[in-house]
Amino acid sequence: MRFGVVVFPGTWSDCDFHYVISEVLHQPVKYVWHRERQLDDLDCVILPGGFSYGDYLRAGAVAGRSPVVEALRDFVAKGGIVLGSCNGFQILCEAGLLPGALMRNECLQYRCQSTHLVVESVETPFTRGLRPGQVLAMPISHGEGKYHADAETLAQLKARNQIVFRYAEADGRVTKAANPNGSLENIAGVANPEGTVLGLMPHPERAAEAAMGGADGLLLLHSLLGSLVEDGSFLKR
Amino acid sequence: MRVRVLVRLKPGILDVQGAAVKRALIGLGFAELAELRVGKVIEVELAAATPAAARARVEEMCRQLLANPVLEDYTIEMADDLAPRGASR
DSSP states (O other): OOEEEEETTTTTTTHHHHHHHISOOOOEEEEETTTTOOOOOOSSEEEEEEEGGGOOOSSTGGGSHHHHHHHHHHHHTTTTEEEEHHHHHHHHHHTSSSSEEEETTTTTTTTTEEEEEEOOOOOOOTTTTSSSTTTTEEEEEEOEEEEOOOHHHHHHHHTOOEEEEEEOOOTTTSSSSSSSSOOOOGGGEEOOOOOOEEESSGGGGGSSSGGGOOOHHHHHHHHHHHBOOTTOBBBBO | OOEEEEEEOOSSSSEEEEEEHHHHHHOOOTTEEEEOOOOEEEEEOOOOSSHHHHHHHHHHHHHIIIIIITTEEEEEEHHHHHHHHHHHO
Protein backbone atom coordinates (compact mmCIF):
# COMPACT_ATOMS: atom_id res chain seq x y z
CA MET A 1 0.00 0.00 0.00
CA ARG A 2 1.43 3.35 -1.04
CA PHE A 3 1.23 6.15 1.52
CA GLY A 4 1.72 9.87 1.08
CA VAL A 5 2.37 12.15 4.05
CA VAL A 6 1.43 15.73 3.29
CA VAL A 7 3.77 18.49 4.42
CA PHE A 8 2.54 22.07 4.86
CA PRO A 9 4.66 24.92 6.17
CA GLY A 10 4.30 24.38 9.92
CA THR A 11 3.45 20.65 9.88
CA TRP A 12 5.19 18.86 12.75
CA SER A 13 4.09 15.21 12.77
CA ASP A 14 5.13 14.42 9.18
CA CYS A 15 8.41 12.75 10.16
CA ASP A 16 6.66 10.73 12.88
CA PHE A 17 4.11 9.35 10.43
CA HIS A 18 6.79 8.70 7.83
CA TYR A 19 8.87 6.81 10.41
CA VAL A 20 5.95 4.67 11.57
CA ILE A 21 4.90 3.74 8.04
CA SER A 22 8.38 2.99 6.73
CA GLU A 23 10.17 1.62 9.82
CA VAL A 24 7.36 0.02 11.82
CA LEU A 25 4.95 -1.06 9.07
CA HIS A 26 7.52 -1.42 6.27
CA GLN A 27 5.22 0.13 3.67
CA PRO A 28 6.23 2.45 0.83
CA VAL A 29 5.77 6.09 1.83
CA LYS A 30 6.73 9.49 0.48
CA TYR A 31 6.34 13.08 1.53
CA VAL A 32 3.85 15.14 -0.49
CA TRP A 33 4.46 18.90 -0.58
CA HIS A 34 1.34 21.05 -0.14
CA ARG A 35 1.56 22.45 -3.68
CA GLU A 36 1.28 18.96 -5.20
CA ARG A 37 -1.87 18.22 -7.25
CA GLN A 38 -1.00 14.75 -8.49
CA LEU A 39 -1.92 11.96 -6.06
CA ASP A 40 -2.65 9.13 -8.50
CA ASP A 41 0.28 6.99 -7.33
CA LEU A 42 -1.03 6.84 -3.75
CA ASP A 43 -3.55 4.62 -1.95
CA CYS A 44 -3.67 6.55 1.33
CA VAL A 45 -2.94 10.21 2.00
CA ILE A 46 -2.14 11.31 5.54
CA LEU A 47 -2.59 14.87 6.80
CA PRO A 48 -0.42 15.02 9.93
CA GLY A 49 -0.61 17.30 12.94
CA GLY A 50 1.12 20.60 13.40
CA PHE A 51 0.36 24.26 12.84
CA SER A 52 -0.02 24.62 9.07
CA TYR A 53 0.41 28.25 8.05
CA GLY A 54 0.79 29.11 11.73
CA ASP A 55 -2.94 28.40 12.23
CA TYR A 56 -3.50 31.94 10.91
CA LEU A 57 -7.13 33.00 10.57
CA ARG A 58 -8.36 29.66 11.98
CA ALA A 59 -6.64 26.33 12.59
CA GLY A 60 -6.44 24.56 9.22
CA ALA A 61 -8.20 27.36 7.31
CA VAL A 62 -5.44 28.28 4.88
CA ALA A 63 -4.22 24.69 4.44
CA GLY A 64 -7.82 23.65 3.75
CA ARG A 65 -7.68 25.68 0.52
CA SER A 66 -4.22 24.53 -0.63
CA PRO A 67 -3.59 22.74 -3.96
CA VAL A 68 -3.02 19.33 -2.36
CA VAL A 69 -6.29 19.52 -0.43
CA GLU A 70 -8.16 20.57 -3.57
CA ALA A 71 -6.65 17.50 -5.26
CA LEU A 72 -7.86 15.36 -2.34
CA ARG A 73 -11.49 15.91 -3.43
CA ASP A 74 -10.84 14.05 -6.65
CA PHE A 75 -8.68 11.48 -4.81
CA VAL A 76 -11.53 10.76 -2.38
CA ALA A 77 -14.12 10.65 -5.17
CA LYS A 78 -12.05 7.92 -6.81
CA GLY A 79 -12.06 5.87 -3.59
CA GLY A 80 -8.74 7.05 -2.14
CA ILE A 81 -8.31 6.78 1.62
CA VAL A 82 -7.46 9.79 3.79
CA LEU A 83 -6.41 10.06 7.43
CA GLY A 84 -6.19 13.44 9.14
CA SER A 85 -4.81 13.63 12.66
CA CYS A 86 -4.91 16.75 14.86
CA ASN A 87 -4.23 19.67 12.49
CA GLY A 88 -5.05 17.25 9.66
CA PHE A 89 -8.54 16.78 11.15
CA GLN A 90 -8.94 20.56 11.39
CA ILE A 91 -7.88 20.87 7.74
CA LEU A 92 -10.37 18.21 6.57
CA CYS A 93 -13.20 20.02 8.39
CA GLU A 94 -12.13 23.40 7.03
CA ALA A 95 -12.04 21.94 3.52
CA GLY A 96 -15.52 20.50 3.93
CA LEU A 97 -14.25 16.95 3.42
CA LEU A 98 -15.58 16.17 6.90
CA PRO A 99 -18.58 17.77 8.62
CA GLY A 100 -18.31 20.09 11.63
CA ALA A 101 -15.47 22.24 12.92
CA LEU A 102 -12.81 22.32 15.63
CA MET A 103 -12.81 25.21 18.11
CA ARG A 104 -10.68 26.51 20.96
CA ASN A 105 -10.58 24.02 23.85
CA GLU A 106 -13.27 24.85 26.38
CA CYS A 107 -10.68 24.92 29.17
CA LEU A 108 -8.65 27.48 27.13
CA GLN A 109 -5.55 25.39 27.86
CA TYR A 110 -3.36 23.62 25.36
CA ARG A 111 -3.80 19.96 26.26
CA CYS A 112 -0.90 17.54 25.81
CA GLN A 113 -1.81 14.30 27.56
CA SER A 114 -2.78 10.69 27.03
CA THR A 115 -6.44 9.93 26.40
CA HIS A 116 -8.62 6.88 26.03
CA LEU A 117 -10.84 6.52 22.98
CA VAL A 118 -13.79 4.21 22.65
CA VAL A 119 -14.40 2.85 19.16
CA GLU A 120 -17.94 3.68 18.00
CA SER A 121 -17.84 2.76 14.35
CA VAL A 122 -16.00 -0.11 12.70
CA GLU A 123 -17.33 0.92 9.29
CA THR A 124 -14.07 2.55 8.22
CA PRO A 125 -10.90 0.94 6.85
CA PHE A 126 -9.05 2.29 9.91
CA THR A 127 -11.35 0.59 12.43
CA ARG A 128 -12.54 -2.40 10.47
CA GLY A 129 -10.18 -4.69 12.38
CA LEU A 130 -11.40 -3.40 15.76
CA ARG A 131 -14.59 -4.11 17.66
CA PRO A 132 -17.22 -1.59 18.73
CA GLY A 133 -16.59 -0.56 22.33
CA GLN A 134 -12.88 -1.34 22.15
CA VAL A 135 -10.77 1.19 24.09
CA LEU A 136 -7.55 2.60 22.63
CA ALA A 137 -4.96 4.75 24.39
CA MET A 138 -3.56 7.61 22.33
CA PRO A 139 -2.10 11.00 23.18
CA ILE A 140 -3.58 14.36 22.24
CA SER A 141 -1.68 17.60 21.78
CA HIS A 142 -3.81 20.57 20.78
CA GLY A 143 -5.31 23.90 21.76
CA GLU A 144 -8.23 23.81 19.32
CA GLY A 145 -9.79 20.39 19.43
CA LYS A 146 -13.32 21.01 20.64
CA TYR A 147 -15.50 19.38 18.03
CA HIS A 148 -18.62 21.30 17.08
CA ALA A 149 -21.48 20.51 14.73
CA ASP A 150 -25.03 21.86 14.61
CA ALA A 151 -27.94 19.68 15.74
CA GLU A 152 -28.87 18.64 12.22
CA THR A 153 -25.30 17.60 11.36
CA LEU A 154 -24.99 15.69 14.63
CA ALA A 155 -28.18 13.78 13.87
CA GLN A 156 -26.80 12.91 10.42
CA LEU A 157 -23.49 11.77 11.90
CA LYS A 158 -25.34 9.41 14.20
CA ALA A 159 -27.74 8.17 11.52
CA ARG A 160 -24.85 7.34 9.17
CA ASN A 161 -22.60 5.93 11.88
CA GLN A 162 -19.93 8.56 11.19
CA ILE A 163 -18.82 9.10 14.80
CA VAL A 164 -15.76 6.85 14.96
CA PHE A 165 -14.13 7.68 18.31
CA ARG A 166 -15.23 9.31 21.56
CA TYR A 167 -13.07 10.34 24.51
CA ALA A 168 -13.73 7.86 27.32
CA GLU A 169 -12.49 6.47 30.60
CA ALA A 170 -10.06 3.57 30.53
CA ASP A 171 -13.03 1.20 30.89
CA GLY A 172 -14.82 2.75 27.90
CA ARG A 173 -17.41 4.82 29.76
CA VAL A 174 -18.03 8.15 28.03
CA THR A 175 -17.93 10.75 30.82
CA LYS A 176 -17.54 14.51 31.09
CA ALA A 177 -14.33 14.00 33.05
CA ALA A 178 -12.82 12.05 30.15
CA ASN A 179 -13.49 14.89 27.72
CA PRO A 180 -10.23 16.87 27.50
CA ASN A 181 -11.43 19.79 25.38
CA GLY A 182 -15.20 20.18 25.67
CA SER A 183 -15.97 18.35 22.42
CA LEU A 184 -19.63 17.88 21.56
CA GLU A 185 -20.70 14.52 23.02
CA ASN A 186 -17.02 13.62 23.61
CA ILE A 187 -16.44 13.27 19.85
CA ALA A 188 -12.75 12.64 19.11
CA GLY A 189 -12.97 11.45 15.50
CA VAL A 190 -15.45 11.38 12.62
CA ALA A 191 -15.52 9.90 9.13
CA ASN A 192 -17.28 10.73 5.87
CA PRO A 193 -20.40 8.67 5.10
CA GLU A 194 -18.32 6.24 3.01
CA GLY A 195 -15.82 5.76 5.85
CA THR A 196 -12.88 6.47 3.56
CA VAL A 197 -11.95 9.83 5.14
CA LEU A 198 -11.18 9.74 8.86
CA GLY A 199 -10.26 12.71 11.02
CA LEU A 200 -9.32 12.52 14.69
CA MET A 201 -7.66 14.88 17.15
CA PRO A 202 -5.47 12.21 18.87
CA HIS A 203 -2.11 11.18 17.43
CA PRO A 204 -1.97 7.51 16.34
CA GLU A 205 1.62 8.00 15.15
CA ARG A 206 2.68 8.83 18.70
CA ALA A 207 1.35 5.50 20.01
CA ALA A 208 2.97 3.15 17.53
CA GLU A 209 5.73 1.32 19.41
CA ALA A 210 6.18 0.04 22.96
CA ALA A 211 8.98 2.58 23.40
CA MET A 212 6.42 5.36 22.88
CA GLY A 213 4.40 4.09 25.83
CA GLY A 214 1.88 2.17 23.78
CA ALA A 215 1.09 0.96 20.30
CA ASP A 216 -2.69 1.34 20.04
CA GLY A 217 -2.34 3.90 17.27
CA LEU A 218 -0.79 1.23 15.12
CA LEU A 219 -4.08 -0.71 15.24
CA LEU A 220 -5.62 1.91 12.94
CA LEU A 221 -2.95 1.39 10.32
CA HIS A 222 -2.92 -2.40 10.70
CA SER A 223 -6.68 -2.33 10.30
CA LEU A 224 -6.26 -0.25 7.16
CA LEU A 225 -3.68 -2.62 5.68
CA GLY A 226 -5.85 -5.61 6.49
CA SER A 227 -9.01 -4.15 5.00
CA LEU A 228 -7.76 -3.44 1.53
CA VAL A 229 -8.27 -5.65 -1.43
CA GLU A 230 -5.69 -5.99 -4.15
CA ASP A 231 -6.83 -3.11 -6.32
CA GLY A 232 -6.29 -0.75 -3.40
CA SER A 233 -9.99 -0.18 -2.77
CA PHE A 234 -11.66 -0.54 0.61
CA LEU A 235 -13.19 -3.96 1.23
CA LYS A 236 -16.80 -3.34 2.26
CA ARG A 237 -18.01 -5.29 5.23
CA MET B 1 -11.88 50.50 -2.20
CA ARG B 2 -11.78 49.82 1.51
CA VAL B 3 -14.01 47.20 3.05
CA ARG B 4 -14.18 45.95 6.61
CA VAL B 5 -15.29 42.45 7.47
CA LEU B 6 -16.49 41.60 10.97
CA VAL B 7 -16.41 37.89 11.78
CA ARG B 8 -18.26 36.71 14.87
CA LEU B 9 -19.06 33.37 16.46
CA LYS B 10 -22.69 32.52 15.77
CA PRO B 11 -25.16 33.28 18.55
CA GLY B 12 -25.45 30.32 20.88
CA ILE B 13 -21.91 29.08 20.30
CA LEU B 14 -19.95 29.29 23.53
CA ASP B 15 -17.20 31.92 23.24
CA VAL B 16 -14.61 30.74 25.74
CA GLN B 17 -12.25 33.58 24.86
CA GLY B 18 -14.98 36.16 25.44
CA ALA B 19 -15.86 34.51 28.74
CA ALA B 20 -12.24 34.73 29.92
CA VAL B 21 -11.97 38.41 28.91
CA LYS B 22 -15.28 39.12 30.64
CA ARG B 23 -14.06 37.51 33.86
CA ALA B 24 -10.88 39.60 33.71
CA LEU B 25 -12.83 42.85 33.23
CA ILE B 26 -15.16 42.01 36.11
CA GLY B 27 -12.01 41.41 38.16
CA LEU B 28 -10.88 44.93 37.19
CA GLY B 29 -14.06 46.35 38.69
CA PHE B 30 -16.39 46.48 35.69
CA ALA B 31 -19.15 44.82 37.68
CA GLU B 32 -21.87 46.11 35.33
CA LEU B 33 -20.52 43.96 32.46
CA ALA B 34 -23.30 41.65 31.26
CA GLU B 35 -22.05 40.10 28.04
CA LEU B 36 -18.83 40.13 26.05
CA ARG B 37 -17.95 38.24 22.88
CA VAL B 38 -14.71 38.39 20.94
CA GLY B 39 -14.69 38.53 17.13
CA LYS B 40 -12.32 39.43 14.34
CA VAL B 41 -11.93 42.51 12.17
CA ILE B 42 -10.48 41.98 8.70
CA GLU B 43 -9.68 45.10 6.71
CA VAL B 44 -9.60 44.61 2.97
CA GLU B 45 -8.49 46.99 0.25
CA LEU B 46 -9.31 45.98 -3.30
CA ALA B 47 -9.81 47.32 -6.80
CA ALA B 48 -13.47 47.37 -7.88
CA ALA B 49 -15.56 49.42 -10.31
CA THR B 50 -18.38 50.08 -7.84
CA PRO B 51 -19.02 49.62 -4.11
CA ALA B 52 -21.55 46.92 -4.98
CA ALA B 53 -18.92 45.04 -6.98
CA ALA B 54 -16.44 45.35 -4.11
CA ARG B 55 -19.01 44.06 -1.66
CA ALA B 56 -19.78 41.11 -3.92
CA ARG B 57 -16.10 40.16 -4.16
CA VAL B 58 -15.58 40.44 -0.41
CA GLU B 59 -18.74 38.41 0.15
CA GLU B 60 -17.11 35.70 -1.98
CA MET B 61 -13.89 35.95 0.08
CA CYS B 62 -15.96 35.40 3.22
CA ARG B 63 -17.67 32.39 1.73
CA GLN B 64 -14.44 30.79 0.51
CA LEU B 65 -12.06 31.52 3.39
CA LEU B 66 -12.59 34.41 5.80
CA ALA B 67 -15.43 32.86 7.80
CA ASN B 68 -16.20 29.26 8.71
CA PRO B 69 -19.95 28.84 8.12
CA VAL B 70 -20.16 26.10 10.76
CA LEU B 71 -19.10 28.49 13.51
CA GLU B 72 -19.17 32.06 12.31
CA ASP B 73 -21.35 34.82 10.88
CA TYR B 74 -19.91 37.83 9.10
CA THR B 75 -20.97 41.35 8.24
CA ILE B 76 -19.43 43.52 5.54
CA GLU B 77 -19.04 47.26 6.01
CA MET B 78 -18.13 49.51 3.08
CA ALA B 79 -15.83 52.52 3.44
CA ASP B 80 -18.87 54.81 3.24
CA ASP B 81 -20.46 53.05 6.20
CA LEU B 82 -17.20 53.54 8.08
CA ALA B 83 -17.06 57.33 7.65
CA PRO B 84 -19.03 58.29 10.78
CA ARG B 85 -16.95 55.93 12.84
CA GLY B 86 -13.72 57.51 11.49
CA ALA B 87 -15.09 61.02 12.17
CA SER B 88 -15.81 60.22 15.78
CA ARG B 89 -12.21 59.25 16.47
